[in-house]
Every structure is written in structure tokens, then in C-alpha cells.
Amino acid sequence: MLEEYLSLFISETESFVKQLEKELLNLERNNRNHNAILEVFRILHTIKGMAQTMGFEDLGRLSHLVEDLLAEPKKKGEIGKTTLEFLFIVVDYFSRFLKALKDKGSLPLADELCRICVEIKEGKEVSLERTSAVETEPTSIKIKMSKIDNLFNLANELLILKSRLSKLSSEIGNNELKNLSENAERLITSLQDEVMRLRMLPLSTVFDFFPRWLRDEAKKQNKEVDFEISGGDLEVDRSVIDVLKEPIMHLLRNALDHGIEKRGKITLAAFREKEFVRISVSDDGKGIDTEEIRKVAVERGLVDKDTARNLRDEELYKFLLRADFSTKKEVSTVSGRGIGLDIVNSSVKELGGRLEIKSEKGRGSTFTMELPISLAIIRAFILKIDGQRLALPLSYVRETFYIDEQSIQVVHNHELTRLRDNILSLVRLAERLNCVSKPGRKSVVVVEYEGRKRGFIVDEILGEEEIVVKKTDRLLPPKLYSGCSIYADGKPILILDPRGFE
Numbered sequence: 001m002l003e004e005y006l007s008l009f010i011s012e013t014e015s016f017v018k019q020l021e022k023e024l025l026n027l028e029r030n031n032r033n034h035n036a037i038l039e040v041f042r043i044l045h046t047i048k049g050m051a052q053t054m055g056f057e058d059l060g061r062l063s064h065l066v067e068d069l070l071a072e073p074k075k076k077g078e079i080g081k082t083t084l085e086f087l088f089i090v091v092d093y094f095s096r097f098l099k100a101l102k103d104k105g106s107l108p109l110a111d112e113l114c115r116i117c118v119e120i121k122e123g124k125e126v127s128l129e130r131t132s133a134v135e136t137e138p139t140s141i142k143i144k145m146s147k148i149d150n151l152f153n154l155a156n157e158l159l160i161l162k163s164r165l166s167k168l169s170s171e172i173g174n175n176e177l178k179n180l181s182e183n184a185e186r187l188i189t190s191l192q193d194e195v196m197r198l199r200m201l202p203l204s205t206v207f208d209f210f211p212r213w214l215r216d217e218a219k220k221q222n223k224e225v226d227f228e229i230s231g232g233d234l235e236v237d238r239s240v241i242d243v244l245k246e247p248i249m250h251l252l253r254n255a256l257d258h259g260i261e262k263r264g265k266i267t268l269a270a271f272r273e274k275e276f277v278r279i280s281v282s283d284d285g286k287g288i289d290t291e292e293i294r295k296v297a298v299e300r301g302l303v304d305k306d307t308a309r310n311l312r313d314e315e316l317y318k319f320l321l322r323a324d325f326s327t328k329k330e331v332s333t334v335s336g337r338g339i340g341l342d343i344v345n346s347s348v349k350e351l352g353g354r355l356e357i358k359s360e361k362g363r364g365s366t367f368t369m370e371l372p373i374s375l376a377i378i379r380a381f382i383l384k385i386d387g388q389r390l391a392l393p394l395s396y397v398r399e400t401f402y403i404d405e406q407s408i409q410v411v412h413n414h415e416l417t418r419l420r421d422n423i424l425s426l427v428r429l430a431e432r433l434n435c436v437s438k439p440g441r442k443s444v445v446v447v448e449y450e451g452r453k454r455g456f457i458v459d460e461i462l463g464e465e466e467i468v469v470k471k472t473d474r475l476l477p478p479k480l481y482s483g484c485s486i487y488a489d490g491k492p493i494l495i496l497d498p499r500g501f502e
Contacts, residue, residue, distance in 0.1 A: 009054050010098055016043050017094045018208060024087055025211050027079055034077040041070050058110040059097055065117040066090055085128050086120055148198050155195040156468040160486045162188040167489060203270050204232035206244045210268060214252055224263040231270030236277050237374035240351065247344045251281035251367050259285030259365055275395055280368040288359035290316045317357040321345045352482060380467050381445060384460040386435035391467055391485060391495045396447040400461060403444045426455045427501050447498045
């Protein structure tokens with residue numbers, strides 16, 4: 001069997017299995033959806049033909065028997081509950097079969113499933129053991145991701161070279177070199193844009209796993225859930241895709257276990273806002289009991305009664321992000337073990353994003369992750385402090401202004417200034433970085449993160465640049481820097497993380 005035909009068979013069958021699972025979920029909502037029954041029949045017929053062509057007898061035999069089982073539902077336009085439940089188990093078998101092919105392992109036998117299929121058709125009572133969906137890697141492209149990563153790294157090096165070439169041509173002042181530099185800049189930018197598009201994957205790459213998974217988790221708790229997904233066609237960088245599955249899975253578990261009581265609706269949605277993607281998990285369940293949070297926080301000595309009494313909802317929600325905090329009395333098999341909201345929050349912060357919580361008692365909750373579209377290339381302010389250049393991601397910046405020393409006030413050892421009708425807390429970056437700041441008028445960069453604003457005092461703002469983000473050495477303070485880059489003159493430049501300057 002030629003390897004290329006096997007790869008093509010696996011790829012195409014995975015697509016059919018994904019579509020099959022989608023149609024089964026449609027039938028579970030409406031078992032008289034005749035179009036869905038016809039589509040399931042068509043997919044099974046196609047898989048049967050492909051399996052027989054490749055010589056996979058068990059896969060072909062099972063597909064054929066299930067196809068026969070659907071003859072009556074196809075005719076009546078209605079599918080029975082037992083048959084539908086069995087089809088979910090068949091989908092699991094298909095997924096295990098394909099995984100075994102990819103892993104070059106032993107192919108699972110279909111004898112037992114074939115027997116059950118025949119008994120269901122004969123009207124006999126059968127015992128169906130439900131299994132969870134088989135997890136698949138979030139990629140459907142035919143090119144190895146390692147090759148795209150290598151190409152991406154090379155394009156990033158060219159981007160750095162482009163900046164150096166542009167700076168050099170400006171310094172020399174030669175028109176011919178300047179024209180050559182401009183052409184090279186245009187071509188390198190186009191190449192980099194194309195490579196970036198190769199790395200972009202639709203969120204459906206991750207989202208498509210959850211309808212079946214949530215359906216099985218809901219059945220374990222004897223709950224009925226209407227699950228809706230939107231925004232799956234939105235594309236983000238693969239580096240973001242790679243870490244999304246676990247946080248989303250926990251947020252869905254949280255909605256199912258803590259929000260939905262017997263029946264309800266859960267929504268997974270995504271939309272783009274400037275250079276960020278906002279991914280939210282909402283439920284219409286019982287919502288978050290802020291009074292219970294207040295009570296538990298006091299009981300555990302996390303805050304005194306008087307302080308707790310005056311805490312706003314947003315401040316109370318922050319207790320839920322602690323690893324040792326839970327208002328749930330019992331630990332279930334679905335929620336209460338494994339990762340918690342603290343890990344979700346940490347994952348989001350590592351990606352340079354933030355987690356928002358909104359809830360209304362008796363009406364539901366929404367957890368929203370705001371994440372950058374890409375982690376590899378960012379626009380940043382280039383700052384100057386004590387002769388050194390530093391980069392500050394533009395996504396944090398809200399505005400800039402000049403300030404003199406007499407405009408700065410000190411209250412309880414904190415430096416403040418008035419910005420229109422508000423008081424702005426100031427941070428002298430030179431002091432925090434053990435640098436010497438030049439005297440005279442300074443620039444202030446107003447940054448916003450986690451709902452708070454700070455004014456970063458710097459010597460000078462050199463301009464705005466597009467920079468390539470690289471990982472920093474472990475010896476550097478991890479809280480102060482999110483990465484590094486290479487500037488146009490070939491020298492390294494550190495990228496500040498404003499959240500580390502508390």
C-alpha cells in the first residue's frame with residue numbers, strides 16, 4: 001500500500017467522520033431531520049467504498065451493516081434513540097481506527113459492533129457502552145507544521161534584515177541603494193505576510209472537538225444542554241491555537257457543572273477586536289453567587305468582614321481565580337479536579353491576554369478570554385531610558401503625554417498625577433530597571449491591563465515599529481520582560497511586560 005494513498009485516505013476519512021458527528025448532533029436535537037439522515041447515509045456509503053478500496057475489511061463491513069441499519073430510518077424520515085446512540089459509538093470506532101493507522105498500531109476489531117448492529121436491526125434489546133470522543137490533533141493541512149515553522153523563522157529573520165537594510169540605506173544616502181532597499185522591503189513584507197497566512201488556522205480547528213465532547217459530558221451528569229458555536233471561521237496564529245483547547249474545555253466544564261442545573265444553553269463564541277480575539281463561554285444557568293464568595297472568603301481568612309462587605313462583584317470574582325478557592329461543596333467527576341480557573345487565568349496571561357468574568361445571579365455567566373491574534377510579530381513603542389532602547393507592546397498603550405517634575409505628587413509613597421478628571425498612578429521605569437534617568441521633561445506612556453491604568457515615565461519615545469518576538473533567557477526577570485527582538489541596527493532589544501511593574 002503506497003504511503004501517499006494511505007495519508008490521503010486518513011485525511012479524507014477524518015473530514016467525513018467530523019461531518020458525520022456533526023449530523024448526528026443535529027439528529028439528536030431533531031430525530032426527524034430527514035436531510036441529516038440522508039447525509040449520514042451518504043457519508044457511510046462513501047466511507048464504505050473508500051475502506052473497501054484500501055482493503056480495510058472491518059471498516060468496510062461495519063460501514064455496510066450500518067448503512068443497511070439506516071435503510072428504514074431513511075425511508076421513514078425518523079431515527080430511533082437506540083440507533084442514534086449506536087451511531088455515536090460507531091463514530092468513536094472510526095476515530096480509533098484512523099488513530100491506529102496514523103500511529104501504525106494494531107487496528108481495532110469491529111466484530112462486536114457488527115453483532116450489535118445486526119441485533120438492533122432485528123429489534124432486539126442491546127446494551128450500549130458509551131465512550132468519549134477520540135481526541136485528534138488540531139490540524140488538517142497537508143504540509144508538515146515543522147516545515148511551516150522553519151519557513152516562518154526564516155521570514156522573520158528577513159524582516160529583521162529588512163529593517164537593518166532600510167536604516168543603512170538612509171544613513172548612506174545613495175539613491176540606487178535606497179531604491180534597492182525599498183524593493184527588498186516590499187518583497188520581504190509580502191513574503192512575511194504570506195507565511196503568516198500559512199500559520200493562521202480557523203478556530204474551528206479547536207471548536208469542532210467540543211460539540212461531541214460536551215454532549216458526552218452532559219449525559220454523564222444527566223443534563224440536557226443546547227450547545228451553540230459561533231466565530232469558528234475566525235483565524236488566529238497556530239501558537240494561540242495550540243494552547244486553547246485546555247482552557248476552553250475547563251470553561252465549558254465549569255459552565256456545565258456550576259451553571260447548568262438540569263437543562264440549559266451553553267454558547268462558545270469568538271469575535272475579533274482590533275489585534276485581539278475574544279473567546280467567550282456563556283451559560284444561562286444559575287449564575288455566580290457573590291454572597292457565597294464573600295462568605296467563603298471571610299471563612300478562609302482571605303479578607304475581613306468589613307472589607308468583604310464593601311467589595312464589588314468584579315473584586316469578588318478574583319477570588320475564583322485562586323487555586324485554593326471553591327464555593328462548591330462537592331467535587332464531581334467533571335469539575336473540581338484538574339485545572340481550575342487559576343490555570344485558565346495563568347494560560348491567558350502567558351499569552352499576553354486577560355480573562356473577564358461577568359455574571360448575574362439566576363441568569364447565567366460569561367467567561368471571556370481576550371488573546372492576541374498572533375504572538376510572533378507585534379507592533380510596539382520603542383522607548384529610550386538611560387541610553388538603552390526597550391519595546392512596549394502597542395496593545396497595552398492607551399495614550400502618551402509629556403510631564404514635568406512639578407506635576408508629580410507623592411501620596412503615601414506613591415507618585416501620582418492628574419490626567420483630565422482622573423488620578424493616574426506613575427511608575428518610573430528607570431528606577432525599576434536600575435537605570436539612571438536623564439533630567440528634565442519626561443514622556444509618560446499610559447498603559448492599561450487587567451482593568452487598571454498606569455503611567456510609565458520614560459526619557460523618550462523613539463517611535464512605533466513592527467518587531468519579531470523571540471523568547472528571552474531564563475536568567476532575566478520573567479515578570480518584567482515578555483520577550484526580545486532585534487532592532488534595525490542589529491542590536492537586541494528587550495520587550496517589556498507592563499503587568500510585572502506593580
